[in-house]
Amino acid sequence: NxxxxxxxxxxxxxxxxxxxxxxxxxxxxxxxxxxxxxxxxxxxxxxxxxxxxxxxxxxxxxxxxxxxxxxxxxxxxxxxxxxxxxxxxxxxxxxxxxxxxxxxxxxxxxxxxxxxxxxxxxxxxxxxxxxxxxxxxxxxxxxxxxxxxxxxxxxxxxxxxxxxxxxxxxxxxxxxxxxxxxxxxxxxxxxxxxxxxxxxxxxxxxxxxxxxxxxxxxxxxxxxxxxxxxxxxxxxxxxxxxxxxxxxxxSSASREHRYYVRFEVVDKAGVLGKIADSFGKENVSIESVVQKNVEKSTVPLIFITHNTTRDSLMKSIDKIKNFETVLGIENIIRILD
Amino acid sequence: NxxxxxxxxxxxxxxxxxxxxxxxxxxxxxxxxxxxxxxxxxxxxxxxxxxxxxxxxxxxxxxxxxxxxxxxxxxxxxxxxxxxxxxxxxxxxxxxxxxxxxxxxxxxxxxxxxxxxxxxxxxxxxxxxxxxxxxxxxxxxxxxxxxxxxxxxxxxxxxxxxxxxxxxxxxxxxxxxxxxxxxxxxxxxxxxxxxxxxxxxxxxxxxxxxxxxxxxxxxxxxxxxxxxxxxxxxxxxxxxxxxxxxxxxxSSASREHRYYVRFEVVDKAGVLGKIADSFGKENVSIESVVQKNVEKSTVPLIFITHNTTRDSLMKSIDKIKNFETVLGIENIIRILD
Missing domain, CATH: 3.30.360.10 (Dihydrodipicolinate Reductase; domain 2)
Structure with a gap:
């Protein structure tokens, strides 16, 4: 010691x-x-x-x-x-x-x-x-x-x-x-x-x-x-x-990186569009979206972002998490290239 | 220099x-x-x-x-x-x-x-x-x-x-x-x-x-x-x-290792058995054999040995290479675990 x-x-x-x-x-x-x-x-x-x-x-x-x-x-x-x-x-x-x-x-x-x-x-x-x-x-x-x-x-x-x-x-x-x-x-x-x-x-x-x-x-x-x-x-x-x-x-949050974001959402038309729209408003640009068909009423929805700050990402997520169709923000993980 | x-x-x-x-x-x-x-x-x-x-x-x-x-x-x-x-x-x-x-x-x-x-x-x-x-x-x-x-x-x-x-x-x-x-x-x-x-x-x-x-x-x-x-x-x-x-x-050849041996052979019944027999006579024990079907009259034949010395391996190969059905010893490569 x-x-x-x-x-x-x-x-x-x-x-x-x-x-x-x-x-x-x-x-x-x-x-x-x-x-x-x-x-x-x-x-x-x-x-x-x-x-x-x-x-x-x-x-x-x-x-x-x-x-x-x-x-x-x-x-x-x-x-x-x-x-x-x-x-x-x-x-x-x-x-x-x-x-x-x-x-x-x-x-x-x-x-x-x-x-x-x-x-x-x-x-x-x-x-x-x-x-x-x-x-x-x-x-x-x-x-x-x-x-x-x-x-x-x-x-x-x-x-x-x-x-x-x-x-x-x-x-x-x-x-x-x-x-x-x-x-x-x-x-x-x-x-x-x-x-x-x-x-x-x-x-x-x-x-x-x-x-x-x-x-x-x-x-x-x-x-x-x-x-x-x-x-x-x-x-x-x-x-x-x-x-x-x-x-x-x-702060790592103020530098630009790529992120993986996994939501759990209600399987309903329009959910994806609404979330993507919120990301867009904070200039968080989306590289890809994955939505798997599962035999449940709630489904995982995964977004991969282009370079963005975690600060911007969190601003949009703070809004998204209040959507009725969004049940949870399951994980946010940085992607390295 | x-x-x-x-x-x-x-x-x-x-x-x-x-x-x-x-x-x-x-x-x-x-x-x-x-x-x-x-x-x-x-x-x-x-x-x-x-x-x-x-x-x-x-x-x-x-x-x-x-x-x-x-x-x-x-x-x-x-x-x-x-x-x-x-x-x-x-x-x-x-x-x-x-x-x-x-x-x-x-x-x-x-x-x-x-x-x-x-x-x-x-x-x-x-x-x-x-x-x-x-x-x-x-x-x-x-x-x-x-x-x-x-x-x-x-x-x-x-x-x-x-x-x-x-x-x-x-x-x-x-x-x-x-x-x-x-x-x-x-x-x-x-x-x-x-x-x-x-x-x-x-x-x-x-x-x-x-x-x-x-x-x-x-x-x-x-x-x-x-x-x-x-x-x-x-x-x-x-x-x-x-x-x-x-x-x-x-010499690496006198210590026991596993080997990959690739022959090119005539696609004919009995070839595999004859080669395996020659390996056996030098106590070269075979782990697996791969023979692929290809649309040719000659085919690759691959042996993977158990632990054996390269010296023993070469003794058997010296005999095998004289078989009429064996067209070539294409490669012998050591396998590491």
Whole structure:
């Protein structure tokens, strides 16, 4: 925990930790302490378990400006989404299996809500972009609302659904978010299954790089911790990995992206037209609509939008949800290309 | 080239090179020279272009014994095999396109025969396994014999065909080979397409790791070279990456693997039985046989073997090829699981 790490560093004792919550939450204080200390703080195991993500970015991609990162960095949610897709199982049934296998904790809230991923993205922003961002400033959406309908439509359109940590540093303001997203089946991240993790990086000279491996487990985490210990032993001076340079965050909701929106509606003529009309009024342009015939009085209605801001999308949806024929806004998921 | 690198190192000048042929061919001499010199030799860009493979293994996986590596480390052949699979195009038509796009040289022999990959595997053996192996001791098979029939049957069985550099250090003797191989569609290496490269690593503590990125191109290679330069600048002493510890090589042909064998045979009763009988006499056990009905007098006949040595396989094939009904042994390809 923080107090222990602080005391050690202030006594010039090197510290190696896997505690992502502490590193992310106290990154500014830890930066200050590291500046005053003659010791080093290393935390490779805090993101991506055994995958050497932090050291690779710091040591081996140092000649690059990193423009974007996209990561599957929570094994629990990736296991759940993979099993849901491969075995057509319901969310809570898979959570149960994940708990039995030790992939999910008895209270899996932090993983499922995206909190664990937010801590890791905060650390990655610090390391990859050199921008200090508090976990509380990162917008986050969990996976609890994802169901078989969403997975089925994603598959039909050529996508998988993954919980992603996304960072875009290509413009002045930094865009960071944790959210489930549609990712094309032929994207390298799409084949990252079950408890595996991967970080996809775009550097201005190296281009696209992906680091893949086991994101958790005693041996993998141990490999990262031991590698940090060996590195500290071979340091001649100290190393300060963190920065306190504040990152100016732009809300993901104000940048343009494509979205998948699933409504549950009454199966009646005119419903589709009325919703499409509301989207049009907020300049939300529709790429495609899917309405399946099911033997029920209520049917799912799926819209895929062209690029639009989530802000505009939500404005129209705030009106649409009051329509008598619209029974529910089941899910809104970002689509990546 | 070698003489220039040698002279520089002997004058205590640091050297950064991307020349895989020199590093692989002269690794023993370069090791001796590095021991005598006060300077460092670095060569990150010699394997996998911009992907930080060598430095990641040396710096960040140092707490692991690396058991196995499998790599797609030649962009030219991977581009060709990807295009052949995706567009059902013939080998030489794709080679032409690769040349036009700059992915293949005007004389692409070194890439197509696997020679380029052999150099890189020799360097990887040195770095990952700590075993010095001359490129001439690595068995190599190129991709020229791969055709649409092979790709089609691979796909039907759930595999892609990739040119792989394979190293197995899990037993006393080291097994190294460069060969096209069937790799399961859900394996992370299967989704490495076109000019991309990737190295799949199994470490005894970290488990499975994959490093993915662009294997060539000026900017990516430049990123690796510059990263080496920055690392050398921050070194306080010198770094000797190579080893001269000789690796004891075991021939891939004497270890057991599964194989795909495609014959062209006369469409006549009894042919299958006679071939199967010959396999049986050498204890080559058959997993499955595929014989497609085609409207010709000669037909392809595909055998998938259980685990067997290539030596046993070749003994039976030496007899089978003399059968009057067997018109040709079209291809023999290893299957990975």
């Amino acid at each position: 923080y107090e222990y790490i602080k005391k050690s560093l202030l006594k010039d004792k090197n510290v190696v930790t896997a505690n992502k919550a502490v590193v992310a939450t106290y990154s500014k204080d830890l930066y200050d302490i590291c500046c005053r200390s003659n010791a080093s703080l290393k935390f490779e195991a805090s993101v991506g378990g055994g995958i050497p993500i932090i050291n690779t970015i710091k040591d081996n991609l140092s000649s690059n400006k990193i423009e974007k990162i996209m990561g599957i960095i929570n094994g629990t949610t990736n296991f759940i989404l993979t099993q849901m897709a491969e075995h057509k199982m319901d969310f809570y049934d898979v959570v149960k299996i994940a708990q039995d296998k030790g992939y999910a904790e008895s209270d899996p809230t932090s993983d499922l809500e995206g909190e664990d991923t937010v801590y890791k993205l905060s650390i990655l922003s610090n390391i990859a972009f050199g921008k200090n961002v508090s976990p509380s400033d990162i917008s986050s959406q969990g996976i609890k609302k994802i169901n078989q309908e969403d997975i089925k439509y994603a598959a039909e359109l050529g996508y998988n659904i993954k919980l992603l940590a996304i960072g875009d540093n290509s413009e002045t303001d930094l865009e960071l978010s944790v959210e489930p997203a549609f990712i094309k089946k032929n994207h390298p991240l799409s084949s990252v299954k079950n408890e595996f993790n991967a970080l996809f990086i775009e550097g201005n000279s190296v281009g696209e790089i992906m680091l893949y491996g086991k994101g958790a487990g005693g041996m993998a985490t141990g490999s990262a911790v031991l590698s940090d210990v060996i590195k500290i032993c071979s340091l001649t001076g100290k190393e300060v990995l963190l920065t306190n340079t504040k990152g100016k965050i732009i | 070698y003489e220039y690198i040698k002279k520089s190192l002997l004058k205590d000048k640091n050297v950064v090179t991307a020349n895989k042929a020199v590093v692989a061919t002269y690794s023993k001499d370069l090791y001796d020279i590095c021991c005598r010199s006060n300077a460092s030799l670095k060569f990150e860009a010699s394997v996998g272009g911009g992907i930080p493979i060598i430095n990641t293994i040396k710096d960040n996986l140092s707490s692991n014994k690396i058991e196995k590596i499998m790599g797609i480390i030649n962009g030219t052949t991977n581009f060709i095999l990807t295009q052949m699979a995706e567009h059902k195009m013939d080998f030489y038509d794709v080679v032409k396109i690769a040349q036009d796009k700059g992915y293949a040289e005007s004389d692409p022999t070194s890439d197509l025969e696997g020679e380029d990959t052999v150099y890189k595997l020799s360097i990887l053996s040195n770095i990952a396994f700590g075993k010095n192996v001359s490129p001439s001791d690595i068995s190599s098979q190129g991709i020229k014999k791969i055709n649409q029939e092979d790709i089609k049957y691979a796909a039907e069985l759930g595999y892609n065909i990739k040119l792989l550099a394979i190293g197995d250090n899990s037993e006393t003797d080291l097994e190294l080979s460069v060969e096209p191989a069937f790799i399961k569609k859900n394996h992370p290496l299967s989704s490495v397409k076109n000019e991309f490269n990737a190295l799949f690593i199994e470490g005894n503590s970290v488990g499975e790791i994959m490093l993915y990125g662009k294997g060539a191109g000026g900017m990516a290679t430049g990123s690796a070279v510059l990263s080496d330069v920055i690392k050398i600048c921050s070194l306080t002493g010198k770094e000797v990456l190579l080893t001269n510890t000789k690796g004891k090589i075991i």
